[in-house]
Amino acid sequence: MTELVFFLEEPSAKAMLEGVVPRLLDDSINVRYVVFEGKQDLEKRLPRRLRGWQNPHARFLVMRDQDSGDCYEIKGKLAGICDRAGRPDALIRIACHELESFYLGDLNAVAATIGPQKLAKQQNNAKYRDPDRLNNAAQELKRIAKTYQKLSGSRAIGPVLSLDENQSQSFNQLIGGIKRLAGVQP
Template identity: 50%
Template sequence: MNKRELVFLLEEQSAAALLEALLPRFLDASITCTFIPFEGKQDLDKRLEKRLRYYLNPEARFLVLRDQDSFPDCRDLKARLWDKCVTAGRAATTRVRIACTELETFYLADLPAVERALACRIVATLPPKARSKFQAPDQLGSPSRELHALTKGLYQKVDGSRRIATELDLANTRSPSFSNLLRGIQQLEAELLALPT
């Protein structure tokens, strides 16, 4: 078992598809990644504590990723998930990240990446007024619906996430929740690389 293991506890399969394609672009190759997608947010909320508590690798680091969806305050949601990490005894080795409001927010923050990944035209067809709402996509009410409409149905959650991840600009800060996700992964990567071999 590789001691340098980064475990992702995810709301659904589309988040795993995103990370599987995204992580090889920047994560140190000596780190083993394990993806544990749940069957939606209720399943994650219900089973998270147990999965953390009984995970076999004592050196593993964990990142929990969940959509905010209609939850009123992402900070409250993060605190609730964090409490489960504390109860499981994994607070020191875990980061919790919330996609505000959905995973698709990350993609709407980088429309040129969506165009390249899905071979479609979006930016040139948007009137200037419509473009402005994508400057702060974390504030959008239903990013998945917006993305589906913009791509005229070309975006499908799992395959679209995988394809768009290969094109996303990692330095793009239009979605603070995407930047926070990357920062959390990099913090855990540093901790794992500091472990004695």
């Protein structure tokens, strides 16, 4: 059985992926989520977890937020960690700038789950057409969807995020990467 292992910076990423991944993959793929306590914890403990993974056929995806860092430097650092741990084929995905950029890329999903309903009409506003450019996606989401909470919001929004029409390019890269790792045709 194929095993796909996600190494994640925070619980909200797991909550979102638990709503997204089952819509992409069938039951023949065993999915595991390893959640760390922030990006420093992820970077510190990732090498040991990769080296100690027992299934030699497992495929790995490491995901973290860009926050205020340089996307290419972060990706390079994580790729180096994976390479030194003997897993150079691990896929690295960075949420530009934050996980909430994924949600701002699909305001229909936000409107349908946590509201308000009028949010869906704002998707064509310039800032939501390319939400990865927003440095403060979490603040922006909280501003327009007042009930948004990181963990419960991720749990609610994940299952209804569009897998095809999200305006966040980093989300689209994540979806494409999951499909490639799992051998699913895009």
